Amino acid sequence: MSWLLGHNVALILTIPAVTALVLTLLPGYRLSAKLNVAGSLLTFLAALSLFAGHPPADPFVLVDDLNIVFIVLNTFVGFTTSLFSMSYIGHELETGRLTPTYLRFYHAMYQVMMFGMNLALLVNNIGLMWAAIELATLATVLMVGIYRTHEALEAAWKYFILASVGIAFALFGTILVYMAALPVVGEGLKAMTWTVLLSKASEFEPSLLSVAFIFLLLGYGTKAGLVPVHAWLPDAHAEGPTPISAVLSGLLLNVALYAILRFKMLMARNHAAISPGPLMIALGLVSLLFAAFMLYRRRDIKRLFAYSSIEHMGIIVFAFGMGGPLANFAGLLQMTMHSLTKSAIFFVVGHIAQAKGSQKIADIQGLTQSHPLLGWSLVVGVLAIAGMPPLGIFMSEFLLVTTTFVRAPLLAVLLVLGLTVAFGALLLRLQSVAFGMPQGKVAPVRVSVLPIFAHLGLVAIAGVYLSPMLVHWFQHVSIMLG
Amino acid sequence: MHGIAFDVAHLLAGCLVLVSFLMLYQDRLYSLLNTYALHATVLFLSVAWQAYIQNAPDLYVTAGIALVFKAIIIPVALHRMIVKLGIHREIETVVGTGPTMLAGMGLVGLSLVVMLHAAAGANLMAREDLAFALAVILLGLLIMVTRRNAVSQVVGFMSLENGLILAAAGAKGMPLVVEMSVAFSILIAFIVIGIFLFRIRERFDTVDLQALDRFRGERQ
Known part of the structure; x- marks a missing residue:
């Protein structure tokens, strides 16, 4: 046991890396899919053991109260998605959309992506964090293009170009942070170690740090799908395999957000630098309002939920931009709930698209009659994502709206406008998809129930009861975020 | 140390911006690739000079990679690919040369003002x-925005x-980042060349991205 606690960080990183290596060598997709699940499960268990204890921060690895939430969430959704993926790809093989060779590649890339994201969350070095996010991005670019249709290639290309520009901005921002730290901390690895940076941040050159943050916000904001630079997100979600849509929305956006939060904490220590709050509030509100209105014109079901992800990222960035214990708490809760709910929705949508043979909303109607299980799961998922009580997202949105009304009533009006518009759009679509006259194919489809129920169950429980331990912990992190 | 060391570094970095400007108005793929090779060569000189004045031997590795991979291997490979694909015709630019150059000057001015301040x-x-560096980055962005062709992007x-x-x-x-960024740039170049272009070539008769734009997912 003590060995595990000393090495759990190493395990979280080595298990996906080794699994990826084995998966590249292994033919036969059935075994690969199982191995993918096993690897993801082991990573999740290793991540859980972080609660029991973890090594102290060193120059390379850092586990603190902030990233432990992200890591456990990341590995959990990674595991459930691998379960979903197993049944999903079986169907894709039958219909001939994917070949066994591509599946081998797909599974290996899945683990490479998990490795990249776990590394990004665990490292204590802003340069390595950048590299890890880039690795995860490249892996997802390849997976988005895996169907090799016109649309998939266009989506992958767009994603690649925009993500590269974003990642380039983020690197430039990272270099600027290093330059700001150089006179205070000295040359070398120290000036990129996050814990060292945090302790000395108050002495950094404020103007350099301010410019750096703008680049970092734009760069990582591209990956988080914030609005002026969101264009890749709907395409990538719609055209890639659905398990990838689930991890993109549920995980990769969070990882980018995590990077922004780390730098925001750095900025908060330096009082002479620009305050990151107003920038994040503006970006968040623009994303929320834009995506909320865009939801109305969507004809493709995966695109619909991709825009809903932009909307939620907007809400979360807005919450962290507001800052203060209550808004930060709401942001963290919203982030967790959105990850769980949105990936569950994508699991359901993946099965629906396979059952109907189409992603067009016009072709998908009356699901509660033709496929009751999928239909009702979708109803619960959409109600949750739209913020209906008593589900988890209602709680975080309620917290956020109340605290905003107290502190900045004008902003709260905009926030509520965005939430209401999005709510209307989602319910409008849900109505025809779930309760219209059944259309198209009604053949039953093999559904992997466990991931869907696990996610929606957690969201429902969180809506009515948050364990005091979790609350206490979120509160602690909220104060840490400032 | 200042005097000549600073002047040469300044000169080389300035040259890199200038070559970026040259790339802005190249309307043929061949000449764009040649200009890119020149760009990489200037980068090699610049990084090698930094390695010399900072007395940092690992930067020589970065410089070497810039010379071998970026100035020779990648342009040659892209040359061959262009011939194979049969697209050595003119590049259609979205905006004309004049406005592009003006926008480029604006971006250089902006980056000087921002960074010097x-x-x-x-x-x-x-x-x-x-x-x-910021000027080169923004000009690179401008090149990507004004081109439709996958290779020139x-x-x-x-x-x-x-x-x-x-x-x-x-x-x-x-630390680390120089080597890492080089490794990544190579990786990216390979991914792009190897996978995207071949796949695009396989599926489309053209590598002109406008052809891709026709397949907007939202259109029915």
């Missing part, structure tokens, strides 16, 4: 270096990446 506290060399991206390496090389004693 923001990095006022840093030492002179680092400040100038950052300003030029990749070239634009690689020139943007050169700007990042210029910035990283100018940051004294920066």
Whole structure:
């Protein structure tokens, strides 16, 4: 046991890396899919053991109260998605959309992506964090293009170009942070170690740090799908395999957000630098309002939920931009709930698209009659994502709206406008998809129930009861975020 | 140390910005690739000079990679690919040369103003270096925005990446990242060349991205 606690960080990183290596060598997709699940499960268990204890921060690895939430969430959704993926790809093989060779590649890339994201969350070095996010991005670019249709290639290309520009901005921002730290901390690895940076941040050159943050916000904001630079997100979600849509929305956006939060904490220590709050509030509100209105014109079901992800990222960035214990708490809760709910929705949508043979909303109607299980799961998922009580997202949105009304009533009006518009759009679509006259194919489809129920169950429980331990912990992190 | 060391570094970084401008108005793929090779060569000189004045031997590796991979291997490979694909015709640019050049000048002005102001506290060399690097990055972005052709977008991206390496090389004693960014730029180039272009070529008769734009997912 003590060995595990000393090495759990190493395990979280080595298990996906080794699994990826084995998966590249292994033919036969059935075994690969199982191995993918096993690897993801082991990573999740290793991540859980972080609660029991973890090594102290060193120059390379850092586990603190902030990233432990992200890591456990990341590995959990990674595991459930691998379960979903197993049944999903079986169907894709039958219909001939994917070949066994591509599946081998797909599974290996899945683990490479998990490795990249776990590394990004665990490292204590802003340069390595950048590299890890880039690795995860490249892996997802390849997976988005895996169907090799016109649309998939266009989506992958767009994603690649925009993500590269974003990642380039983020690197430039990272270099600027290093330059700001150089006179205070000295040359070398120290000036990129996050814990060292945090302790000395108050002495950094404020103007350099301010410019750096703008680049970092734009760069990582591209990956988080914030609005002026969101264009890749709907395409990538719609055209890639659905398990990838689930991890993109549920995980990769969070990882980018995590990077922004780390730098925001750095900025908060330096009082002479620009305050990151107003920038994040503006970006968040623009994303929320834009995506909320865009939801109305969507004809493709995966695109619909991709825009809903932009909307939620907007809400979360807005919450962290507001800052203060209550808004930060709401942001963290919203982030967790959105990850769980949105990936569950994508699991359901993946099965629906396979059952109907189409992603067009016009072709998908009356699901509660033709496929009751999928239909009702979708109803619960959409109600949750739209913020209906008593589900988890209602709680975080309620917290956020109340605290905003107290502190900045004008902003709260905009926030509520965005939430209401999005709510209307989602319910409008849900109505025809779930309760219209059944259309198209009604053949039953093999559904992997466990991931869907696990996610929606957690969201429902969180809506009515948050364990005091979790609350206490979120509160602690909220104060840490400032 | 200042005097000549600073002047040469300044000159080389300035040249890199100038070559970026040259790339802006190349309307043929061949000449764009040749200009890119020149860009990478100037980057090699610039990074090698930084390695010499900072007495940082690992930067020579970065410089070597810039010369071998970026100035020779990648342009040659892209040359061959262009011939194979039969697209050595003119590049259609979205905006005309005039407005593009004006926009480029605006971006260079912007990056000088921003960086010289923001990095006022840093030492002179680092400040100038950052300003030029940002200019190269923004010009690379402009190249990507004004081109529709997949190959020239990749070239634009690689020139943007050169700007990042210029910035990283100018940051004294920066660990890991120089090697990493080089490794990544190679990786990206390979991914793009190997997978995307071949797949695009396989599925489309053209590598003109406008052909891809026709397949907007929202259209029914």
